[in-house]
Amino acid sequence: MPKQRVLSGMRPTGKLHLGHMVGALDNWKQLQEEYECFFFAADWHALTTEYANTDIIQGSIQDMVIDWLSLGLSPEKSVLFVQSKIKEHAELHLLLSMITPLSWLERVPSYKEQQQELTNRDLSTYGFLGYPLLQTADIIIYKAHKVPVGIDQVPHVELSREIARRFNFFYGEVFPVPEPMLTEIPKLLGIDGRKMSKSYDNAIFISDAPQEVRRKVSLMFTDPNRIRRSDPGNPDICNVFAFHKVYSSPEIVERVNVDCRRAALGCVEDKKHLAEILVAHLAPVHERREKYLQNPRLVEEILEGGCQKARRIAAQTMEEARMAIKI
Numbered sequence: 001m002p003k004q005r006v007l008s009g010m011r012p013t014g015k016l017h018l019g020h021m022v023g024a025l026d027n028w029k030q031l032q033e034e035y036e037c038f039f040f041a042a043d044w045h046a047l048t049t050e051y052a053n054t055d056i057i058q059g060s061i062q063d064m065v066i067d068w069l070s071l072g073l074s075p076e077k078s079v080l081f082v083q084s085k086i087k088e089h090a091e092l093h094l095l096l097s098m099i100t101p102l103s104w105l106e107r108v109p110s111y112k113e114q115q116q117e118l119t120n121r122d123l124s125t126y127g128f129l130g131y132p133l134l135q136t137a138d139i140i141i142y143k144a145h146k147v148p149v150g151i152d153q154v155p156h157v158e159l160s161r162e163i164a165r166r167f168n169f170f171y172g173e174v175f176p177v178p179e180p181m182l183t184e185i186p187k188l189l190g191i192d193g194r195k196m197s198k199s200y201d202n203a204i205f206i207s208d209a210p211q212e213v214r215r216k217v218s219l220m221f222t223d224p225n226r227i228r229r230s231d232p233g234n235p236d237i238c239n240v241f242a243f244h245k246v247y248s249s250p251e252i253v254e255r256v257n258v259d260c261r262r263a264a265l266g267c268v269e270d271k272k273h274l275a276e277i278l279v280a281h282l283a284p285v286h287e288r289r290e291k292y293l294q295n296p297r298l299v300e301e302i303l304e305g306g307c308q309k310a311r312r313i314a315a316q317t318m319e320e321a322r323m324a325i326k327i
């Protein structure tokens with residue numbers, strides 16, 4: 001039985017943080033053991049919001065792929081490539097734009113949400129509205145069967161399914177209808193308790209040196225009602241505890257849970273402990289990172305190899321799509 005194909009991408013818009021690690025990359029690492037995986041740096045998608053600040057994109061691609069490789073994504077198991085190197089994505093995006101009703105794009109929930117959230121840039125652009133359509137082209141050009149997503153991205157895959165069906169209806173069966181692969185994503189907030197994001201200056205980056213990790217963890221918000229060391233704490237509303245649940249052993253989680261509630265553990269002590277757990281977790285990642293940083297040519301070769309594989313498949317699909325449309 002041939003393996004089913006999975007596709008996912010990430011926008012190169014700055015350094016990756018622990019939220020990316022638990023939110024996507026740890027999952028990608030597992031998926032590559034079971035599926036034929038295509039993972040790409042979504043630089044055209046980055047342009048939809050960073051069009052006025054493009055310097056950040058090119059530098060971030062190399063950095064991001066180094067993080068991917070350091071975390072265990074393997075070019076032997078997965079196809080790692082850069083979206084803009086495969087021009088066929090743009091051609092399919094254009095063809096799909098002919099058959100996609102505007103209202104389908106306007107009703108995607110993240111369209112309005114992001115416009116309201118990212119108020120520091122003008123997102124009333126054609127490219128931003130078409131973002132989910134380009135995503136559809138990314139997915140179906142590889143005839144991906146599954147797309148790993150969190151619950152908030154399911155509407156995007158739903159849209160891709162509708163567009164693939166519409167294309168097949170007009171021109172004949174070319175594209176398999178992709179399925180969302182719902183992934184339970186542990187939520188990691190930033191050190192100030194808001195969503196972890198480089199724009200909030202609250203992220204712990206995968207590349208942060210041990211001293212920096214310790215400094216950031218020492219600044220983390222805890223249970224706001226715990227004023228004195230002798231006050232019993234409530235781990236359920238403490239961000240440090242949320243990190244323990246992701247990174248610490250069940251025994252440690254249980255001990256913190258009990259000791260915090262009876263004020264047998266202080267926050268300063270607990271944060272120091274958590275910081276060391278994170279530092280130990282990141283140590284092998286940093287070791288591999290160093291290897292790739294010392295050898296940027298190796299990273300370029302990995303991406304070139306991935307682009308070649310991706311291009312072959314995308315070109316074949318476009319042949320079929322053009323024949324189906326008779327153009």
Ligand code: SF4
Pocket residue numbers: 222223226233234235238239240241256260261265266267268270271
């Ligand atoms: S002891 Fe740990 S879990 Fe409890 S409030 Fe302090 S930092 Fe949070």
